[in-house]
Amino acid sequence: MERLDAFMARANTAYYAAQDPFADFTTAPEISQVFGELLGLWAAMQWQAMGAPSPVILAEAGPGRGTLMADALRAIRRMVPDFAAALQLHLVENSPRLRTVQAAKLPGAIWHDTLDTLPRGPLLLLANEFLDALPIRQFVRRGSGWAERYVADGAFTEQPAAALDRAADDGEVVEVDEVAITLTTALAERIAAQGGAALFIDYGPATSAPGDSLQALRGGTAANPLADPGSADLTAHVDFAALAQAARSVGAAVHGPLPQGLFLARLGLFQRTGALARTQQPATASRLLESAKRLAEPDQMGRLFKVLAVCHPALPLPAGFSE
Secondary structure, three states: OEEHHHHHHHHHHHHHHHOOHHHOOOOHHHHOHHHHHHHHHHHHHHHHHOOOOOOEEEEEEOOOOOHHHHHHHHHHHHHOHHHHHHEEEEEEOOOHHHHHHHHHHOOOOEEEOOHHHOOOOOEEEEEEOOHHHOOOEEEEEEOOEEEEEEEEOOEEEEEEEOOOOOOOOOOOEEEEOHHHHHHHHHHHHHHHHHOEEEEEEEEOOOOOOOOOOOEEEEOOEEEOOOOOOOOOEEEOOOOHHHHHHHHHHOOOEEEEEEEHHHHHHHHOHHHHHHHHHOOOOHHHHHHHHHHHHHHHOHHHHHOOEEEEEEEOOOOOOOOOOOO
């Protein structure tokens, strides 16, 4: 019998070590090159607002195939060459197989298993669909008390739990992003003390609410998250409200969460995609425009996915968060 967070951590470690996640799902950087370009230029604007420190750490947590960062660096080199010269590239990735894929696209990068080993100094961090794969705990309201979910023989079992300071009706599930909260708190402390900004893009509600969001994808379709651990990607909705509260509690400034579609539109998603499309053949141009819609339309990725920025309190309101 394992507590759910331990089960999820073990399953995802095995999955990312042995499986190709991109056979099971597609992330925003793989949908459109403009996504990574905009995030790279967002980081460049933060660097300029920080006073253009040199050197500066540009890091990505969960870099996947390296597509986002490759697109980001291409835009940075073209538009803000001084930032390109100042940055030191670091990647937080503990899968040896994915590190090999990333190295082919991002020569010269330095890898880390966790955020804790990033060097000291001003930091600009990008993290797209990173938080959703971190382990969660689940609690169930049972009458006047609480139970916590464990996994045994491919099914949930419950054990009595201490009182939880969350509102829920009898039988409702409440998820606690304990690992994500700890990570965000430590990162916010670092940013408040040493300077910088972090941008998280992931899916989940803007406010904390009860509900079981644990899910698995295998072969691009929904699967039983408790069956065959290591054969499917396990994820859960991110509790953005809890992460924002944790970051503010240690002195960082927090902006958002904001719907992804609105954020990308404010950064120029459609203008950049339109300019790119005009240089292509009609079929390719149409695919580019459809990709932008997929990222931004409310009934696709635009509303479910949210954007949260954690910044040094002296920095001005970041691009994309003002009307």
